[in-house]
Amino acid sequence: MxxxxxxxxxxxxxxxxxxxxxxxxxxxxxxxxxxxxxTPAYVYSLDVMAAAMERARAAFAPLGGQVSYSVKVNSNQAVLARMVRLGAGFDVVSGGELSRVLAVGGDPARTTFAGVGKTDEELALAVRHDVLVNIESADECEALNRVAAALGRRVRCGIRVNPGVTVDTLAPMQTGSAKAKFGLPATEARALLDACLAGRYPQLSLLGVHMHVGSQVPEPSGMVRAAEVLLDLLEYAQQRGLDEFRRFDLGGGFPIDYGGPAVPTVEEFAAALTPLLGGRRDLDVYLEPGRSIAGPxxxxxxxxxxxxxxxxxxxxxxxxxxxxxxxxxxxxxxxxxxxxxxxxxxxxxxxxxxxxxxxxxxxxxxxxxxxxxxxxxxxxxxxxxxxxxxxxxxxxxxxxxxxxxxxxxxxxxxxxxxxxxxxxxxxx
Ligand SMILES: Cc1ncc(COP(=O)(O)O)c(C=O)c1O
The missing domain is CATH 2.40.37.10 (Lyase, Ornithine Decarboxylase; Chain A, domain 1)
Structure with a gap:
């Protein structure tokens, strides 16, 4: 200073x-x-956002991690354009966010679509652009299958899992607890996989698992416990012959320092996940941080x-x-x-x-x-x-x-x- x-x-x-x-x-x-x-006016350093993105990439590189930007945290086109230049993927939670990403030249093949309440219109937009949809319920599977069939397309999917893990962040920012509205509990996720294998959703290609246990997560152990639940599911799918079921999306949640108690770094999160995920050839790790990229x-x-x-x-x-x-x-x-x-x-x-x-x-x-x-x-x-x-x-x-x-x-x-x-x- x-x-x-x-x-x-x-x-x-x-x-x-x-x-x-x-x-x-x-x-x-x-x-x-x-x-x-x-005034008032927001002022952002795009270089600092880019540096944070590179830092997340470097931290998770030993795990083969690929980093997407969580569009919801700051969706200004200038920010998204910088992320495109960095070669980032994107995680969106609405048709509007997806439209923003497409408008700025983001790669739809590396864009994922999360959210508990996607409409048919939004699903159709995702299907038309070959965006991977992280599904949250059996009903959503039905809807997505119907929308994709009407368009004569197949659609790549992940399963958003509710791992039943409560991380120690503020209650409104906890998204992985059993009572949270997000994701499918592991038992339901297995049933969904079985239904898929039985041919119930012919338009869907199930490619892996997804989680997001909360935001401003104060320490990594909850993320590790949740990842264990996801790993079980991944192994369950692969044992049943779903060899292409490899995506392992950890979500976001990495904390930033608002000037209060010290928070762990993204490197510390990566280190905590390494005993579980390091050296595994049967999965592809993804993450989708937002706050830690754009906040500071x-x-x-x-x-x-x-x-x-x-x-x-x-x-x-x-x-x-x-x-x-x-x-x-x-x-x-x-x-x-x-x-x-x-x-x-x-x-x-x-x-x-x-x-x-x-x-x-x-x-x-x-x-x-x-x-x-x-x-x-x-x-x-x-x-x-x-x-x-x-x-x-x-x-x-x-x-x-x-x-x-x-x-x-x-x-x-x-x-x-x-x-x-x-x-x-x-x-x-
Ligand atoms: C599915 C998903 N991924 C990523 C994020 C980004 O989280 P954060 O800003 O805490 O990194 C969120 C935030 O709510 C989310 O819901």
Whole structure:
């Protein structure tokens, strides 16, 4: 860290640092970056996302792991285009995400489609483009078989398994527990395999197993236990002659450092999985991280609109809120550090709120911030994942513009919306 800041940054955000007292991203001052578009604005380093992708690849290379990008976390076309240039696969969870990937030249043969509630329209889009579908229920198998038959195509599939493993992340982000809505329990997955072998779904080529046990997973043991369940299933299928049943998709979930307790690295996850998966020639390992690729690479820059005072409390009202960055309100988690763009000594704990007419529109109860005044800028750290993609027009507010930085140069990857465009398609 350089300059006069009193706000240390952890290593996951080395690209965001103070230089001569100004917060910079990839060496570019954040106040200058948003000068033209104004605030609030998301700013992402595409180079940092690319580096995170390469790091995940390198960590899992000894296991033969192939890495896809989880589109849901940040689906801006500039981000996806960079992933295409890196040769990444993609994991999508809707027809809209798949359309984004196709529009930017992503390889459909290396795109997978997850999700508990795919519609016929979405399944047909996947089938037409030969996208692999990770199925979640016997009913979905019926639907996919019917849709593929109508199109006269076969479709590559994986089985999303519910391993019955509860990882120690926040409850709303646990997706592998027995009660979670995601995936098929192992017994049902076996029954599905048997039905397939008996010829019940002639259009489906079952190629392997898929899991995703949660997000911001704090340590690897749950992932290892879940992988054991999947391995059983893979062996069950192969023993029954399904030799091409080799895909072993671990999902995402690798944690990032929000400035709280230390989290394990992607290398540590790979090391923990190595005793189980290392040296196996009968399977092909895949993963689909999202947060760990895009999260640390982005910040949300906002402006102080007003100061307010409550008994014993300082309060700042920003021009951004839960309509732009909802997870702090939704989960009371992903608590993003809030840093002043111009460094200064802390003036004590500050309540930081947004402008939306909801009391939950509160980012921090006690952020350590300098004595900021209207017009001063702050930046939310680690906001590159699950930020803009979850933004809404609530209160008929505009979503923020998005700026990307690549090779030291910045460009607007999505301009600010017009108020009139927010209701242009409505019929008075
Ligand atoms: C199927 C699937 N894969 C990958 C991810 C990405 O997870 P993360 O951002 O925690 O890496 C998710 C997130 O919900 C998911 O549902």
């Amino acid at each position: 350089e300059g006069t800041s009193t706000f240390p940054l952890p290593s996951t955000t080395d690209h965001v640092r103070y230089t001569d007292g100004v917060l910079t991203l990839d060496g570019l001052a954040l106040d200058g970056l948003v000068a033209d578009v104004g 690479a982005g910040v949300l820059v906002a402006q102080v609109l007003y100061r307010k005072h409550r008994p014993g409390q300082r309060m700042l009202v920003l021009d951004t809120g839960m309509h732009h960055l909802i997870r702090p309100a939704l989960y009371r988690t992903d608590v993003h550090r809030i840093l002043p763009v111009l460094a200064g000594p802390s003036a004590g704990p500050t309540v930081v709120v947004g402008p939306v007419c909801e009391s939950t529109d509160t980012f921090a109860e006690s952020a350590e911030l300098p004595d900021l005044a209207p017009g001063d800028l702050v930046a939310f750290m680690d906001a590159g994942a699950y930020g803009m993609v979850m933004a809404s027009h609530y209160n008929t507010n505009r979503k923020p513009p998005e700026i990307v930085v690549e090779n030291g140069a910045a460009r607007v990857a999505r301009p600010r919306e017009q108020w009139s465009s927010l209701f242009a398609s409505e019929r008075p």
